[in-house]
Amino acid sequence: MKTCNLLAPAKINLYLEILGERFDNYHELIMVLQSIELSDYIKINFNGTQNINLYCNNLLVPLNETNIAYRAAQLIIKKFPNSLNLYGGVDIIIDKRIPVAAGLAGGSTDGAAVLLALNLLWKLDLNDYELQKLGEELGSDVPFCINGGTAIATGKGEIINPINKLDNLWIVLAKYQNFSISTPWAYQKHKEQFGKCYEKNDKKKNSNNFELLINAIDQKDGQKIGNLLYNDLEKVVLSEHLMITELKSFMEKMGGLGTMMSGSGPTIFTLCQSREQAEEIKNIIVKTFQDPNLELFISKLSSNGINNIKS
Secondary structure (H helix, E strand, O other), rough: OOEEEEHHHEEEEEEEEEEEOOOOOEEEEEEEEEEEEEEEEEEEEEEEOEEEEEEEEOOOOOOOOOOOOHHHHHHHHOHHHHHHHHOEEEEEEEEEEOOOOOOOOOHHHHHHHHHHHHHHHHOOOOOOHHHHHHOOOOOOOOOHHHHEEEEEEEEOOOEEEEOOOOOOEEEEEEEEOOOOOOOOHHHHHHHHHHHHHOOOOOOOOOOOHHHHHHHHHHHHHHHHHHHOOOEEOOHHHHHHHHHHHHHHHHOOOOOEEEEOOOOOOOOEEEEEEEEHHHHHHHHHHHHHHHHOOOOEEEEEEEEEOOOOOOO
């Protein structure tokens, strides 16, 4: 094998609850993570040198050590230095389809794709668990992105427990191109405002709704799922950013199953029963806002993580 072609899906949060602060200054979380079909396309091939080269069609994507995809390659080289000497370097080419800095794990899924590709190209024979442990060193979302689907994530988000896969619903996503939110800022802001309320143990403050959501996912009940969407970070992000609040408020009125911000934002999504419903909601948003800076996407929930496309 000389080349890997991969689909790297985005993710949304169906549930995000902050339980408290951890010893390592991260937050203790309980989340439900969900893959969607919106994906980056990534090609990784041998380049005949000892170098790792990174390319991307989106000028907002850094091509250095701040990019998780680049750091994923560096991590593999650090752990398996003989592989670079034996097989040589690679070009990593990212066709960016997932919006940047959107709360959709776009960088994390690219990093997961690089781990999977180098595992194949350099014949490392790492299993999924070993890849996930490597992914933890890159970012909390990376372990989930490897296998994707639908999962409960705990710890700081790196402990993944797959549940019944949910792939029967559609989704409309909206994100202002020139607007991003720092994930560390969002969590720090939440700590400042609600830190006194953090519990000292791992008991869930919103446990009843969490269990109801898991049951609704098991039953693939879109209406119940939509009613039970939850994100603690909305409390701080929406109060600080009026245009995101107004966007969410408008989308909530469009008749979808439920509307929420994904992760630390600023992407707002609405779950839909069908593609037709999603198209209708998207068209109304376009006509109402008439803002070329507002990106809109239609996608479907997915049961897949990183997918190696056979060339």
